[in-house]
Amino acid sequence: MSALRSLLVLAALASFVLPIRGPVDAPRHQAPKAVRPPVAAKRIALTFDDVPRAPGAFYTKEERTTRLIAGLRDAGVAQVALFVNPGRIAAGDGAAERIAAYVAAGHVLGDHSFSHHDLSSMSADAFLADVDKAEAWLKGRPGYRPWFRFPGLNQGGRDQAKRRMVHDGLAARQLMVAGVTIDGSDWYMERLALDARQAGKPIDDDALRDLYVETMVQSADFSDALMRKAIGRPPAQVILLHETDLAARYIGALVDGLRRDGWVIVTADAAFADPIYHREPNVPSDNGTLSEAIAWEKGIAGPLWYERTDLKVAGALFEARVMHQPALAAMPAPKPVALLSRASARRWKCAARHGRWHRRCGEFAFTTGQSMHSGIAS
Numbered sequence: 001m002s003a004l005r006s007l008l009v010l011a012a013l014a015s016f017v018l019p020i021r022g023p024v025d026a027p028r029h030q031a032p033k034a035v036r037p038p039v040a041a042k043r044i045a046l047t048f049d050d051v052p053r054a055p056g057a058f059y060t061k062e063e064r065t066t067r068l069i070a071g072l073r074d075a076g077v078a079q080v081a082l083f084v085n086p087g088r089i090a091a092g093d094g095a096a097e098r099i100a101a102y103v104a105a106g107h108v109l110g111d112h113s114f115s116h117h118d119l120s121s122m123s124a125d126a127f128l129a130d131v132d133k134a135e136a137w138l139k140g141r142p143g144y145r146p147w148f149r150f151p152g153l154n155q156g157g158r159d160q161a162k163r164r165m166v167h168d169g170l171a172a173r174q175l176m177v178a179g180v181t182i183d184g185s186d187w188y189m190e191r192l193a194l195d196a197r198q199a200g201k202p203i204d205d206d207a208l209r210d211l212y213v214e215t216m217v218q219s220a221d222f223s224d225a226l227m228r229k230a231i232g233r234p235p236a237q238v239i240l241l242h243e244t245d246l247a248a249r250y251i252g253a254l255v256d257g258l259r260r261d262g263w264v265i266v267t268a269d270a271a272f273a274d275p276i277y278h279r280e281p282n283v284p285s286d287n288g289t290l291s292e293a294i295a296w297e298k299g300i301a302g303p304l305w306y307e308r309t310d311l312k313v314a315g316a317l318f319e320a321r322v323m324h325q326p327a328l329a330a331m332p333a334p335k336p337v338a339l340l341s342r343a344s345a346r347r348w349k350c351a352a353r354h355g356r357w358h359r360r361c362g363e364f365a366f367t368t369g370q371s372m373h374s375g376i377a378s
């Protein structure tokens, strides 16, 4: 009996660590379906927001696009999705041509709103009007997909009535909410690198690459574990990246790191065909990843977001590993609950339960006026 069980465990382990290949990664003849049940595969699609994005630390906008396209091609990634803010495209600035180049390389386009306004800052009607302006630019273009991604992943925060109105408006326009399940706050690393460059500080390129890859792969694995707990299967995951210089510089290393970790890169089309992207979790507040919302709805215990989306944690890692500076001071220990007001005590308890500070726990300002949540630049 125990020998049989050992055999089964070994078989399960073997199936888990066997090289995984999918239609995007390699020809089908290398991937007999019998070898690897699809249910166990870690599948991931790459998506890039805020297109066209402002310059980063390394390249001109043209160089960035050229390098990102080449990097994806060389890594064998057939299709990523780029979420566009047409309000950032000016006549004659080359942005439309750069977007067309992505499409010519096989990638597809979604709607990230015209102006990248946060839903919490405006009415549902004004927000949908901004969506319409973006659709007016996007619809009918080659590579267009009827996918909408909320700026900052903000679906109205606690305003559930507004969330409902906007979701209904998007459905009336036949737009799918193109959620993300994985977030490693890549945009923040881009900003730290740009800040360092502008301050004239040397950047350790190898260390930055390693931190970028490690962080994004860990964020993917965080969501993989969370979703297996929440829905009992590994869905096709969608990672939130941005059209950054870091992506252009390290995309090959990132894809390699993901594959070494057992991930199969799938197309955005394939990932968004997973039924979880049609879920609308019934949660009191929604301004994060879809995986967080689903796990919250299911009552999953523990942190619902990857720890490095805490900007304080991410900033300290960058300082220590890329700038070779002493890490920032550790987060102060919470005060004993007995010393706090009743409201503060409730927030501390809430934060402790969630594993870190979260806006869900109230407006307790832990950081220096800066949102810690990953969605703010999404």
Ligand SMILES: [Zn+2]
Pocket: 049, 050, 112, 116, 150, 151, 152, 377, 378
């Ligand atoms: Zn964005």
